[in-house]
Amino acid sequence: xxxxxxxxxxxxxxxxxxxxxxxxxxxxxxxxxxxxxxxxxxxxxxxxxxxxxxxxxxxxxxxxxxxxxxxxxxxxxxxxxxxxxxxxxxxxxxxxxxxxxxxxxxxxxxxxxxxxxxxxxxxxxxxxxxxxxxxxxxxxxxxxxxxxxxxxxxxx
Amino acid sequence: xxxxxxxxxxxxxxxxxxxxxxxxxxxxxxxxxxxxxxxxxxxxxxxxxxxxxxxxxxxxxxxxxxxxxxxxxxxxxxxxxxxxxxxxxxxxxxxxxxxxxxxxxxxxxxxxxxxxxxxxxxxxxxxxxxxxxxxxxxxxxxxxxxxxxxxxxxxx
Amino acid sequence: xxxxxxxxxxxxxxxxxxxxxxxxxxxxxxxxxxxxxxxxxxxxxxxxxxxxxxxxxxxxxxxxxxxxxxxxxxxxxxxxxxxxxxxxxxxxxxxxxxxxxxxxxxxxxxxxxxxxxxxxxxxxxxxxxxxxxxxxxxxxxxxxxxxxxxxxxxxx
Amino acid sequence: xxxxxxxxxxxxxxxxxxxxxxxxxxxxxxxxxxxxxxxxxxxxxxxxxxxxxxxxxxxxxxxxxxxxxxxxxxxxxxxxxxxxxxxxxxxxxxxxxxxxxxxxxxxxxxxxxxxxxxxxxxxxxxxxxxxxxxxxxxxxxxxxxxxxxxxxxxxx
Numbered sequence: 001x002x003x004x005x006x007x008x009x010x011x012x013x014x015x016x017x018x019x020x021x022x023x024x025x026x027x028x029x030x031x032x033x034x035x036x037x038x039x040x041x042x043x044x045x046x047x048x049x050x051x052x053x054x055x056x057x058x059x060x061x062x063x064x065x066x067x068x069x070x071x072x073x074x075x076x077x078x079x080x081x082x083x084x085x086x087x088x089x090x091x092x093x094x095x096x097x098x099x100x101x102x103x104x105x106x107x108x109x110x111x112x113x114x115x116x117x118x119x120x121x122x123x124x125x126x127x128x129x130x131x132x133x134x135x136x137x138x139x140x141x142x143x144x145x146x147x148x149x150x151x152x153x154x155x156x
Numbered sequence: 157x158x159x160x161x162x163x164x165x166x167x168x169x170x171x172x173x174x175x176x177x178x179x180x181x182x183x184x185x186x187x188x189x190x191x192x193x194x195x196x197x198x199x200x201x202x203x204x205x206x207x208x209x210x211x212x213x214x215x216x217x218x219x220x221x222x223x224x225x226x227x228x229x230x231x232x233x234x235x236x237x238x239x240x241x242x243x244x245x246x247x248x249x250x251x252x253x254x255x256x257x258x259x260x261x262x263x264x265x266x267x268x269x270x271x272x273x274x275x276x277x278x279x280x281x282x283x284x285x286x287x288x289x290x291x292x293x294x295x296x297x298x299x300x301x302x303x304x305x306x307x308x309x310x311x312x
Numbered sequence: 313x314x315x316x317x318x319x320x321x322x323x324x325x326x327x328x329x330x331x332x333x334x335x336x337x338x339x340x341x342x343x344x345x346x347x348x349x350x351x352x353x354x355x356x357x358x359x360x361x362x363x364x365x366x367x368x369x370x371x372x373x374x375x376x377x378x379x380x381x382x383x384x385x386x387x388x389x390x391x392x393x394x395x396x397x398x399x400x401x402x403x404x405x406x407x408x409x410x411x412x413x414x415x416x417x418x419x420x421x422x423x424x425x426x427x428x429x430x431x432x433x434x435x436x437x438x439x440x441x442x443x444x445x446x447x448x449x450x451x452x453x454x455x456x457x458x459x460x461x462x463x464x465x466x467x468x
Numbered sequence: 469x470x471x472x473x474x475x476x477x478x479x480x481x482x483x484x485x486x487x488x489x490x491x492x493x494x495x496x497x498x499x500x501x502x503x504x505x506x507x508x509x510x511x512x513x514x515x516x517x518x519x520x521x522x523x524x525x526x527x528x529x530x531x532x533x534x535x536x537x538x539x540x541x542x543x544x545x546x547x548x549x550x551x552x553x554x555x556x557x558x559x560x561x562x563x564x565x566x567x568x569x570x571x572x573x574x575x576x577x578x579x580x581x582x583x584x585x586x587x588x589x590x591x592x593x594x595x596x597x598x599x600x601x602x603x604x605x606x607x608x609x610x611x612x613x614x615x616x617x618x619x620x621x622x623x624x
Contacts, residue, residue, distance in 0.1 A: 061221030
């Protein structure tokens with residue numbers, strides 16, 4: 001796909017749509033991903049039966065998965081492909097079966113080769129479930145191409 | 157369940173069996189958990205279609221889930237309940253659709269209130285996929301009770 | 313020292329003063345510590361010659377030391393003794409010889425046994441140098457005692 | 469400085485010597501740095517009065533500084549300049565005034581752009597004080613040049 005120009009917000013939204021179409025992991029978990037402009041994204045996920053360990057508590061790994069997804073959509077929002085180099089999570093409170101969780105990612109720092117992103121995961125009543133910090137690494141490639149100047153398609 | 161006494165290895169194996177019976181998350185992902193004695197455990201998982209994002213690469217969150225599970229079985233292996241307080245993962249190489257991954261957890265340190273555990277995740281050919289470090293927090297409760305001396309069941 | 317009652321802000325300031333009097337590490341490095349109320353603190357430090365590695369760049373370890381100090385004053389500000397269980401730092405930009413650095417710590421979460429604190433380290437012009445996240449563990453003891461009701465000292 | 473060829477061990481030792489000559493931070497703290505070949509290094513440091521906070525306990529920041537130094541000598545040992553992108557430390561036990569601490573760094577992974585290194589810090593009697601994990605980022609430059617073939621100096 002090749003387009004002429006985009007605002008940063010429209011670019012982030014276009015990346016989100018293209019990423020999500022291929023993101024079987026996010027789809028399988030029923031995640032709802034929203035772009036919030038460059039460097040930001042939110043993801044919602046409900047805690048389902050298969051995500052629990054004993055006692056109807058959400059497995060920490062699924063909370064990580066949720067936060068990691070918000071991180072991925074945030075750091076890729078500039079249409080420059082990035083991957084996760086590493087991440088750290090601190091678990092604050094448990095999440096229960098049936099609860100809807102919200103992950104909100106924001107950019108802390110973005111350099112040419114790497115970036116740092118923070119994600120807060122909350123449950124009902126804005127209860128803090130976990131905090132996550134991810135480090136991204138820029139790789140080659142983009143999600144879509146902008147047309148170089150003078151190459152716009154003027155076919156009627 | 158109440159029993160008389162156990163070797164550390166038998167205790168770890170009994171905890172593993174009791175935890176796994178309730179662990180819907182591990183079961184759902186087809187994880188095979190093996191005890192390796194006190195403070196150690198291994199978990200195997202195959203990368204399935206629903207774990208991938210674009211390009212048939214395993215989502216990092218599922219690699220975390222695998223490592224986190226090995227961590228959980230390791231730190232609970234003493235029959236003293238523990239939970240994850242936090243964890244950090246560094247992603248080294250990608251894992252492909254269909255590959256079987258192995259997570260090996262070992263204890264770095266174990267105190268009265270908290271412990272530190274390291275997990276290596278490898279793919280075919282012992283290729284290093286990720287390294288994970290988890291911090292556990294001891295909570296109240298155990299998985300099974302040992303009979304106090306003199307209370308053994310002597311029914312014929 | 314035994315006193316009657318204190319506002320949270322006065323409590324934090326009293327802890328800061330008592331901690332600093334014993335804090336040879338902070339004194340040696342010329343750190344200026346300010347309380348910002350419960351769960352918050354700031355620390356200033358100038359990059360001196362002995363803190364540099366080659367090329368007049370501040371050794372990352374001293375940036376950690378600065379952030380860790382802000383963390384310590386924040387998590388102890390309730391007059392309940394805490395220690396650092398662990399910490400993570402991401403280095404964003406280098407700090408130069410002679411620059412004054414500012415570390416600002418704030419509380420992310422505080423539980424009965426542990427807490428999470430974030431610290432931003434900035435240089436001149438609000439340039440982001442590093443982000444730090446620390447996990448605290450509560451231990452026994454406090455910095456000063458409040459008088460139980462009815463035991464106030466009424467000597468003229 | 470330009471030389472012909474070196475074994476990996478000799479290369480690591482040459483880098484160590486060149487780094488240490490400029491490393492005012494390590495010198496100031498009395499650190500003794502030893503190369504252990506490519507990707508490995510050890511550093512010894514005694515806990516001095518100015519490194520303590522109250523109660524004659526070594527400030528955690530100095531333990532980080534020690535570990536971070538071992539990390540730096542390890543990841544630079546190939547004569548390709550690297551810097552610390554981030555690091556995580558878990559504190560296991562306290563270190564006392566007067567104790568000699570040993571940091572041992574080893575390579576976990578080394579890629580073209582980044583690497584992961586583990587450091588153990590121990591005190592007398594091999595007591596575990598802290599574990600540290602650092603992520604390195606490769607930058608431009610080297611510590612010394614190898615002569616290109618045919619340019620060796622044959623002056624008698």
